[in-house]
Amino acid sequence: MSSDIENKCINKGVRLTDQRKLIAKVMSESSDHPDVDELHSRINKFDSKISIATVYRTVKLFEEAGIFSKHDFKGNKSRYEQMSEEHHDHLIDVSTGEIIEFVNEDIEKLQKKVAEKLGYKLIDHRLELYGSKIKK
Amino acid sequence: MSSDIENKCINKGVRLTDQRKLIAKVMSESSDHPDVDELHSRINKFDSKISIATVYRTVKLFEEAGIFSKHDFKGNKSRYEQMSEEHHDHLIDVSTGEIIEFVNEDIEKLQKKVAEKLGYKLIDHRLELYGSKIKK
DNA sequence: ATAATTGCAAATGCTTTGCTTGTGA
DNA sequence: TCACAAGCAAAGCATTTGCAATTAT
Numbered sequence: 001m002s003s004d005i006e007n008k009c010i011n012k013g014v015r016l017t018d019q020r021k022l023i024a025k026v027m028s029e030s031s032d033h034p035d036v037d038e039l040h041s042r043i044n045k046f047d048s049k050i051s052i053a054t055v056y057r058t059v060k061l062f063e064e065a066g067i068f069s070k071h072d073f074k075g076n077k078s079r080y081e082q083m084s085e086e087h088h089d090h091l092i093d094v095s096t097g098e099i100i101e102f103v104n105e106d107i108e109k110l111q112k113k114v115a116e117k118l119g120y121k122l123i124d125h126r127l128e129l130y131g132s133k134i135k136k
Numbered sequence: 137m138s139s140d141i142e143n144k145c146i147n148k149g150v151r152l153t154d155q156r157k158l159i160a161k162v163m164s165e166s167s168d169h170p171d172v173d174e175l176h177s178r179i180n181k182f183d184s185k186i187s188i189a190t191v192y193r194t195v196k197l198f199e200e201a202g203i204f205s206k207h208d209f210k211g212n213k214s215r216y217e218q219m220s221e222e223h224h225d226h227l228i229d230v231s232t233g234e235i236i237e238f239v240n241e242d243i244e245k246l247q248k249k250v251a252e253k254l255g256y257k258l259i260d261h262r263l264e265l266y267g268s269k270i271k272k
Numbered sequence: 273a274t275a276a277t278t279g280c281a282a283a284t285g286c287t288t289t290g291c292t293t294g295t296g297a
Numbered sequence: 298t299c300a301c302a303a304g305c306a307a308a309g310c311a312t313t314t315g316c317a318a319t320t321a322t
Contacts, residue, residue: 015275015276015277015320015321015322016321017276017277017278017320017321018320019277019278020277035311036311036312037311049278049279050278050279051278051279051280052279052312053278053279053280053281053312053313053314054277054278054279056311056312056313057277057278057313060312060313072208072210074208074260074262077310077311077312078311078312091250091251091254091256093256094259094260100254100256102250102254104246104250106246107243107246107247107250110240110242110243110246111243111263111265114227114238114240114243114265115227115265115267116270118227118236118238118267119269119270120227120229120236120265120267120268120269120270121267121268121269121270122265122266122267123230123266123267123268124210124230124265124266124267125263125264125265125266126210126262126263126264126266127247127261127262127263127264128261128262128263129247129250129251129256129258129260129261130258130259130260130261130262131251131254131256131257131258131259131260132256132257132259133255133256133257134252134255134256134257151295151296151297151300151301151302152296152297153295153296153301153302153303154295154296155302155303156302171286172286172287173286185303185304186303186304187303187304187305188287189287189288189289189303189304189305189306190302190303190304192286192287192288193288193302193303196287196288213285213286213287214286214287273322274320274321274322275320275321275322276319276320276321276322277318277319277320277321278317278318278319278320279316279317279318279319280315280316280317280318281314281315281316282313282314282315282316283312283313283314283315284311284312284313284314285310285311285312285313286309286310286311287308287309287310288307288308288309288310289306289307289308289309290305290306290307290308291304291305291306291307292303292304292305293302293303293304293305294301294302294303294304295299295300295301295302295303296299296300296301296302297298297299297300297301
């Protein structure tokens, strides 16, 4: 039985190699937003022969196929997460680097409105909040 | 009589060199968001001896001093603009690369609210809209 | 069978840095 | 004067790529 990501690959005509299967598996078991180095070292625990070049190539391929999504938060290298059905944005804890996902429909609507007022159709957006924890 | 940027430098104790003055001048006459290469070539029209390393150093210095602000839009190298009194966000025309500035107070307020609901004090944010022109 | 994928190392592109000479306050 | 800045070339870092060997379909 194939995983979610493997099914997506088959549907998109993406050839399934052992490396890609493993990258998919490791990513689907990650609930955070690892960068390529981190992903590579998690992968290496299962197969130490997979090269970082393959991880870079796969992560890019999966992004283009809509399987992963890529984030370039301020001051960090690119991070990846498995694409989820529901769109969300991110809040980054500036002290710890922790990333919290959130959804806000009102902001989404306003963005669309702003774009339209300027004469544009909204195709994509990026919203990141940077904050520090309020201590109680 | 000194320019705006030159006054800021004096206030912040940033030493004024010919190179920095020229970089400030070229930037203050730019209404777009040039990257370092572009800035360097605009500068070279006035003084061809200023090195790109100096432009990199100055742009970083000015950013840290709150004189310039830096943007990393999707898929591009870092771009800079002169800091303005009023905060604004950006809409990027995905076909032309043109950048349009906008202000939306409602979105600003909602961002603050979202952060607080998650237990965070909002320190900074990044909002970019990517769109294509609606033809009439 | 054969077109696509891998691993490796070399190349890339942007940005930073060490060092020597030059210069602003 | 003299701490700081500039110019140059070399180094750094994340990412991409050419090529020969390997593999999925």
